[in-house]
Amino acid sequence: MLVAGFPVGALQANCFLLAPAEDADCVIIDPGQDAVEPIEEALRKHRLTPAAVLLTHGHFDHVFSAAEVCRAHGVPVWIHPEDRAMLADPARALGPTATALFGGRIEMAEPDEVRELAGDSVLELAGLSFTVDHTPGHTKGSVCFRISTEEGGSLLFSGDTLFAGSIGRTDLPGGDTEEIMRSLKEKILPLPDDTVVLPGHGPASTIGRERVTNPFLSGGGASFPTRGL
Template sequence: MSLQFHTVPVTPFQQNCTLLWCEDSKRAAVVDPGGDLDRILAAVEERGLKLEKILLTHGHLDHVGGTAELSKQRQLPVEGPHEDDNFWIEQLPMQTQMFGFPPVESFTPDRWLNQGDTATVGDELLEVHHCPGHTPGHVIFFHRPSGLALVGDVLFAGSIGRTDFPKGDHDTLIRSITEKLWPLGDEVRFIPGHGPMSTFGQERQTNPFVADKRFG
């Protein structure tokens, strides 16, 4: 399989920052660099990868806190999330105070992402799906050939994203999961923003928030 991945848990929230790379070209993207850049870059060097961009699922601090610094340090363009999360990114300095994190800069992505867009990692193509609810501008990335999705904080193994933050909405999140994620296929493996991987099929059977039996 030519798309490879490796997750690096970062920040006190143990957020799954993911390295995605194209096996043929060794070109890579960092998805959700929330912090601990030394650990992320060590994983990049260890695998001999060439970073070409940063991809973001949404604007929360534990997912984007290292973005401005990494982008400057390595001259990397930033793609994502959807523009509806701009207010979160603008509030990064305030988020750091609220959660007791070291100060970080806000930034403006080079490219906002919308439903139906695509993003590339080396020679590999990722589909972009806008999945609001946890935040209004949350997106997920899906690599159809390998059946791999990076879903940020939309869905977890056995749980779903919180919706008690500003502009979060529970009903919208449930719709994003059932109408945007489930149609991608039960066999899809997903990397959540926190915790272990699972499959959409497993969550449809057992997840107490979104299992099919809840809607039967």
């Protein structure tokens, strides 16, 4: 399996490309701000053809380039229905204070073809099989994508639900602390320790490492800052 990842935009959101191998179809996860050029570079380098765009949630730092990427390659975008409205109206998920930090207005357009993710389902794309876990809390439509590797392990694309050493913030519209803690307890913590976590911001980790060292998962996290937009 080929996995290419890189941070993009002012908030350094992680964008990922996945494919069974080089010279194959691929899936693009979370094409945020300024993602078009590095995506095109990775497509050329690995001779990949996009089949779809997957979004872990609707915040603009993860979806900003989705419409342009989808239009350029004629592919659909997949997003949970609870977050779909953010594709055309990103400010509704930020609130006035956060929106003001970005000049008071963020203009985006919904991609031409939007398909809605069903929570807790399996999605077959580009020769890959993704398990979709609905993990509300950071936003109402936050999801994580899980995929097994040929070596027998698994990858978790956790978006802004789980980070190395932290979790997603819940103080923006649609955020809910109780919900994100429930999502972590019911959907994330039961995963095997060797599951590799590829988050929406920051470095990779593993479920085993986070189970032991993440203050939000091991108790006493209230005094630690959350992350994400």
